[in-house]
Amino acid sequence: MTEILLNVALLVAVLILLGVYVSWRATRIDRLHVRLETARAVLDAALVRRAAVALELAASRQLDPATSLLLAAAAHEARIADADNREFAESDLSRALRAVVDQPDFRRTLADREDGAALLDDLDAAVRKVSYARSFYNNAVTATRTARRKLLPRVLPLSGRAPLPEFFEIDDAPPET
Amino acid sequence: MRIGIVCPYTWDVPGGVQSHVRDLTEALLASGHEVSVIAPADDDAPLPPYVVSAGRAVPVPYNGSVARLSFGFLSAARVRRWIREGRFDVLHVHEPASPSLGVLACWAADGPIVATFHASFERSRALSAAGPILQSALEKITARIAVSEKARKTLVEHLGGDAVLIPNGVTTERYTMATPLPGWPGDDGALGFLGRMDEQRKGLPVLLRAFETLGRERPGLRLLLAGPGDAEEIRAKVSPELRSRVVNLGLVSEADKVRALHSVDVFVAPNTGGESFGIVLAEAMAAGAPILASDIPAFNRVLLGGRAGALFRVGDPAALAAGAAELLDDAPRRKQLSDEAKAAVRVYDWSTVARDVVRVYETVAGDTGVVEITQSRP
Numbered sequence: 001m002t003e004i005l006l007n008v009a010l011l012v013a014v015l016i017l018l019g020v021y022v023s024w025r026a027t028r029i030d031r032l033h034v035r036l037e038t039a040r041a042v043l044d045a046a047l048v049r050r051a052a053v054a055l056e057l058a059a060s061r062q063l064d065p066a067t068s069l070l071l072a073a074a075a076h077e078a079r080i081a082d083a084d085n086r087e088f089a090e091s092d093l094s095r096a097l098r099a100v101v102d103q104p105d106f107r108r109t110l111a112d113r114e115d116g117a118a119l120l121d122d123l124d125a126a127v128r129k130v131s132y133a134r135s136f137y138n139n140a141v142t143a144t145r146t147a148r149r150k151l152l153p154r155v156l157p158l159s160g161r162a163p164l165p166e167f168f169e170i171d172d173a174p175p176e177t
Numbered sequence: 178m179r180i181g182i183v184c185p186y187t188w189d190v191p192g193g194v195q196s197h198v199r200d201l202t203e204a205l206l207a208s209g210h211e212v213s214v215i216a217p218a219d220d221d222a223p224l225p226p227y228v229v230s231a232g233r234a235v236p237v238p239y240n241g242s243v244a245r246l247s248f249g250f251l252s253a254a255r256v257r258r259w260i261r262e263g264r265f266d267v268l269h270v271h272e273p274a275s276p277s278l279g280v281l282a283c284w285a286a287d288g289p290i291v292a293t294f295h296a297s298f299e300r301s302r303a304l305s306a307a308g309p310i311l312q313s314a315l316e317k318i319t320a321r322i323a324v325s326e327k328a329r330k331t332l333v334e335h336l337g338g339d340a341v342l343i344p345n346g347v348t349t350e351r352y353t354m355a356t357p358l359p360g361w362p363g364d365d366g367a368l369g370f371l372g373r374m375d376e377q378r379k380g381l382p383v384l385l386r387a388f389e390t391l392g393r394e395r396p397g398l399r400l401l402l403a404g405p406g407d408a409e410e411i412r413a414k415v416s417p418e419l420r421s422r423v424v425n426l427g428l429v430s431e432a433d434k435v436r437a438l439h440s441v442d443v444f445v446a447p448n449t450g451g452e453s454f455g456i457v458l459a460e461a462m463a464a465g466a467p468i469l470a471s472d473i474p475a476f477n478r479v480l481l482g483g484r485a486g487a488l489f490r491v492g493d494p495a496a497l498a499a500g501a502a503e504l505l506d507d508a509p510r511r512k513q514l515s516d517e518a519k520a521a522v523r524v525y526d527w528s529t530v531a532r533d534v535v536r537v538y539e540t541v542a543g544d545t546g547v548v549e550i551t552q553s554r555p
Contacts, residue, residue: 028313028316031316031317032316035316035317035319038319038543039319042541042543045543046540128533128536129536129539129540132320132536132540135321135339135340135341136319136320136540136541138339139321139338139339139340140319142337142338142339143316143338146337
């Protein structure tokens with residue numbers, strides 16, 4: 001009799017420990033998903049900000065019309081691209097920005113004009129923040145994918161119905177400074 | 178912005194991470210941010226006003242050497258209190274993979290956490306073994322920074338994931354003023370070299386071979402060397418009649434290094450490769466020393482293709498000798514190079530580097546509120 005009681009107690013203890021462990025793992029995965037969503041929002045904001053600064057530069061009347069048109073078109077494409085074409089359009093914007101800013105003497109010429117230096121600062125910051133935000137987002141994707149590949153999350157629905165996150169791959173090399 | 182910085186190593190002991198944290202903090206304060214640093218420190222150690230002590234660090238064996246680290250319940254409690262009372266917009270943890278305040282802060286905090294990785298090693302048993310334990314703390318880091326390509330590689334290989342690269346800065350104003358060493362540079366010209374003497378990549382042999390010709394052509398020319406390495410071995414490589422004109426200072430203090438940079442007519446950087454950035458070159462530029470450097474890609478870039486310092490063909494003693502002779506005979510050109518170098522080095526100044534770090538803060542901080550104490554167990 002006591003032996004059965006002892007076994008039952010032992011079983012209950014094991015179940016409780018197991019429950020604590022599973023809930024700890026679930027908390028971790030949940031935290032990773034929160035981090036992932038935040039990182040994604042930050043990345044989207046950084047991309048929108050970069051397109052906005054590019055548009056502002058295009059509309060500043062400090063550039064020649066051809067350069068303005070090139071920048072405005074690339075920024076517009078990046079803003080309206082759907083999910084399938086987003087990465088291509090954003091890469092194209094990076095290339096357009098490099099083509100514009102890396103022109104000989106572009107920085108010096110623009111810095112001498114009205115508001116030019118401030119525009120350049122805004123652009124540099126926006127471009128840098130895109131590559132930072134993308135790195136941080138992709139890190140969050142790596143961490144989440146690694147965590148969800150483990151055995152426990154695969155057999156138990158610890159991540160709910162959230163789809164496996166995808167990396168965001170673009171050419172975000174900045175213009176030369 | 179309110180920024181909380183966690184330094185894992187004892188504040189009052191000199192070290193790379195400590196000076197990084199100090200220089201970064203001072204650059205951030207100078208641009209108007211509010212910064213608080215928590216670091217291990219002895220109770221009676223004199224601390225700058227922005228440093229909060231987390232208690233004494235204990236010397237323990239870690240990763241193949243003895244490190245002074247801070248751990249245990251008391252440290253953990255102090256870190257928690259510091260985070261709760263600090264109400265930081267961003268928490269910036271340095272070296273979070275070392276068993277010290279960094280990892281404690283990661284455990285305790287919820288919110289935007291930036292981490293900077295400094296160390297680089299080929300293989301770390303400590304780090305490999307710690308991987309699974311660290312995982313749940315490292316998962317909370319929002320943004321990762323590596324200070325060098327090597328540190329980044331170490332991170333990728335040992336812990337997975339990537340980091341953005343933001344190199345160390347140079348506090349250029351520390352280099353601008355110094356008294357030359359007594360008797361230097363002298364009337365007959367002086368060349369200078371700084372760096373590890375026994376490391377082939379630093380290129381000292383190329384310079385010594387060039388000095389064989391230069392020294393004979395110019396009877397008063399002297400060569401000033403500073404850096405770790407076997408002094409006798411170096412002198413043995415120089416012809417006996419030139420030996421008296423090669424002065425080896427050996428390993429020098431920070432202050433004497435600056436003085437040495439001010440004591441020469443031409444600073445030679447004969448590196449044969451491997452430099453990703455060349456902090457020594459940046460320091461020489463900040464001191465306004467006229468520079469003659471090998472034309473490896475990194476130096477070519479730092480010296481603006483020859484505008485902020487003369488370049489010679491890498492590994493070629495004859496080219497080095499010719500370039501040095503030209504500069505030694507042309508004082509106006511040296512002055513011009515010195516001025517250009519002082520202007521060009523501003524890109525590597527801490528104020529510029531700190532601006533990139535602030536961009537990282539702004540990227541992650543957003544409007545998510547301040548860093549708080551974690552409610553659930555870590």
